[in-house]
Amino acid sequence: MTKLEVQHAVEQFLYRQADLLDSKQWQDWIDLFTPDGVYWMPPEPSYKTWDGTPAIFAEDKNLMTVRMKRVLHPDAWSQRPLWGTNHVVSNVVVDKAAKNGDLVVRSRFHMMELRRDDVRHFAGQYTHQLKKTKTGYRIKLQRVDMTNAQAAYDYVLQVWV
Amino acid sequence: MLQERIPDLAKFVEPDRVRKEVYTDPQIFELEMARIHEKVWIYCGHESQVPKAGDYATVQVGRQPMLMVRGKDKLVHVLYNRCPHRGNMMCGDRHGNAGEFFRCSYHAWTFQHDGKLRSIPMMESGYAGTRYGKDNPDCNMKQAARVESYRGFVFASLAADGPTLKEFLGESRIAFDDMCDRAPGGEVEVVPNCFRVIQHSNWKIFLENQLDALHPSVVHQSTGRAAHEVEKDIAKKTGKAPLSYHMLSAFATVTIDKWDNFQTLNYPYGHCILTGYMGLRPMDPDTLAYEKVMHKAYGKERTEEILGVNIHHVLIYPGLSVQSPLQQLRAVRPLGVDKTLTEIWHFRLKGAPEPIYRRSLAYYNLVNSPSTMINADDLENFWKCQQGLTSDAGDWVSFGRFHGRDLEKNGVVETGPNMGTSEAPMRNQMKAWARYMGNGR
Numbered sequence: 387m388t389k390l391e392v393q394h395a396v397e398q399f400l401y402r403q404a405d406l407l408d409s410k411q412w413q414d415w416i417d418l419f420t421p422d423g424v425y426w427m428p429p430e431p432s433y434k435t436w437d438g439t440p441a442i443f444a445e446d447k448n449l450m451t452v453r454m455k456r457v458l459h460p461d462a463w464s465q466r467p468l469w470g471t472n473h474v475v476s477n478v479v480v481d482k483a484a485k486n487g488d489l490v491v492r493s494r495f496h497m498m499e500l501r502r503d504d505v506r507h508f509a510g511q512y513t514h515q516l517k518k519t520k521t522g523y524r525i526k527l528q529r530v531d532m533t534n535a536q537a538a539y540d541y542v543l544q545v546w547v
Numbered sequence: 548m549l550q551e552r553i554p555d556l557a558k559f560v561e562p563d564r565v566r567k568e569v570y571t572d573p574q575i576f577e578l579e580m581a582r583i584h585e586k587v588w589i590y591c592g593h594e595s596q597v598p599k600a601g602d603y604a605t606v607q608v609g610r611q612p613m614l615m616v617r618g619k620d621k622l623v624h625v626l627y628n629r630c631p632h633r634g635n636m637m638c639g640d641r642h643g644n645a646g647e648f649f650r651c652s653y654h655a656w657t658f659q660h661d662g663k664l665r666s667i668p669m670m671e672s673g674y675a676g677t678r679y680g681k682d683n684p685d686c687n688m689k690q691a692a693r694v695e696s697y698r699g700f701v702f703a704s705l706a707a708d709g710p711t712l713k714e715f716l717g718e719s720r721i722a723f724d725d726m727c728d729r730a731p732g733g734e735v736e737v738v739p740n741c742f743r744v745i746q747h748s749n750w751k752i753f754l755e756n757q758l759d760a761l762h763p764s765v766v767h768q769s770t771g772r773a774a775h776e777v778e779k780d781i782a783k784k785t786g787k788a789p790l791s792y793h794m795l796s797a798f799a800t801v802t803i804d805k806w807d808n809f810q811t812l813n814y815p816y817g818h819c820i821l822t823g824y825m826g827l828r829p830m831d832p833d834t835l836a837y838e839k840v841m842h843k844a845y846g847k848e849r850t851e852e853i854l855g856v857n858i859h860h861v862l863i864y865p866g867l868s869v870q871s872p873l874q875q876l877r878a879v880r881p882l883g884v885d886k887t888l889t890e891i892w893h894f895r896l897k898g899a900p901e902p903i904y905r906r907s908l909a910y911y912n913l914v915n916s917p918s919t920m921i922n923a924d925d926l927e928n929f930w931k932c933q934q935g936l937t938s939d940a941g942d943w944v945s946f947g948r949f950h951g952r953d954l955e956k957n958g959v960v961e962t963g964p965n966m967g968t969s970e971a972p973m974r975n976q977m978k979a980w981a982r983y984m985g986n987g988r
Contacts (some may be wrong), residue, residue: 438908440893440912451777454773456769461768461769463924538744539917541745541923
């Protein structure tokens with residue numbers, strides 16, 4: 387693949403990742419991860435690892451599955467009100483490209499959320515460690531450095547950003 | 548004005564119910580701040596948050612923006628975050644280091660860490676013959692009337708008189724004793740990250756929920772069930788799921804009737820203890836290794852005593868919720884009659900092996916972080932509570948569950964056998980509230 391083709395492929399992948407979240411296709415989103423894949427949102431950019439440190443999210447596929455099953459449960463009271471999100475992903479930079487096609491990619495995101503009449507905005511940087519497989523990229527680590535990570539949360543984050 | 552409209556606040560509280568205005572009236576809120584939060588002992592922070600001279604952390608006590616700061620004298624001081632000159636806020640960051648002294652960003656007045664005036668630019672020429680200067684205590688940053696700490700947990704009271712911290716805490720001291728004793732080193736250290744979550748509800752709604760043993764199996768069913776399913780899957784594949792899944796699944800597997808087996812102990816200042824259920828003494832290798840370290844530090848007998856303490860939750864009125872076996876602490880900062888901030892911390896047991904810390908961390912991340920799968924449904928209910936209370940369909944909020952069946956001994960209210968879901972904690976909190984509001988103490 388040429389650099390341009392890699393850039394295009396990875397952008398398409400990141401758009402799809404965001405699209406699956408916005409369209410609430412939780413299982414398809416979880417399937418984007420490698421079997422040992424982790425979704426991680428550190429409290430601050432200075433954190434080096436999700437292992438053994440406080441985290442806003444630090445979820446492997448099992449914990450992702452708990453979250454998915456929870457939001458789909460009929461008695462998840464917080465899921466009753468209409469809510470939706472809209473992600474915009476941009477500024478996609480390929481930081482590292484290994485010979486086997488694995489990538490480290492940084493991008494910026496902006497997510498608007500509506501819940502009842504309340505609008506919230508979350509924005510920040512994604513860092514993806516992507517594994518190249520026969521069926522496309524898979525996420526080994528999705529690091530989410532949210533600019534408002536340390537701000538007070540008006541209500542909580544119900545699903546992945 | 549309030550006194551005319553509400554001549555006798557005591558009438559707002561009956562033994563088994565309270566008027567809804569107690570949760571919705573902004574004037575009652577102001578009175579609560581003056582008579583409760585700005586008088587009694589309020590948690591400011593842990594000493595390990597400010598290890599070095601000049602380290603400070605800002606904290607709200609009632610309506611007052613305050614600073615907790617470590618002095619060169621090693622003492623922790625609590626000051627009003629305000630310059631006595633023109634009223635400027637001194638420290639605009641949530642935490643940091645002030646350096647050798649505080650310096651106001653507006654006109655460069657400087658102060659020692661204990662608040663004493665250090666210098667004013669051109670003090671001699673500018674203030675000669677005036678009432679302002681080092682001799683005038685009004686030119687110092689004001690200190691909290693009283694500051695005391697218990698096992699490293701710092702409290703301030705903005706009233707000069709009142710019970711000592713130890714007297715005020717009474718039996719609820721066990722929150723800190725239990726937490727610190729579980730450390731082979733006898734003390735805990737804060738993990739320097741605070742999660743802050745805003746609730747759109749009155750501060751008392753959160754407090755009442757903390758020891759409401761009926762709500763978990765209703766409110767947290769979805770997460771409990773989801774976690775239980777995955778827990779079983781993992782167990783099938785690998786033999787045993789990590790303890791963290793149990794922390795979540797217990798919300799579903801501990802059913803309402805089982806919650807009745809627990810007990811609450813309710814104290815005159817409004818504090819309350821809920822006896823435990825978490826099953827945190829499994830016989831796995833990590834726990835056994837930890838017990839070995841404990842034996843070395845305390846001996847066998849004392850270790851058994853410490854690990855046998857059966858507590859799930861301690862509520863220290865009017866704004867602190869402590870889960871000592873998991874080293875979790877939530878401080879409640881009322882922001883308005885229908886808006887409340889919780890500040891959520893966890894602690895490391897000094898000298899305990901890493902896997903024991905990991906349990907505390909797992910609970911912090913799963914239950915208490917901003918992505919919490921537990922509190923998400925609590926907050927939804929708190930909001931609905933606050934909204935519903937604006938309705939004129941009824942004037943009262945009821946706390947009738949097992950009313951009349953509490954056991955009272957020396958002012959301590961205990962729930963009876965198999966009445967763990969009793970609304971005794973709410974009744975007791977409101978009784979304390981009425982007393983604070985009635986005579987201001």
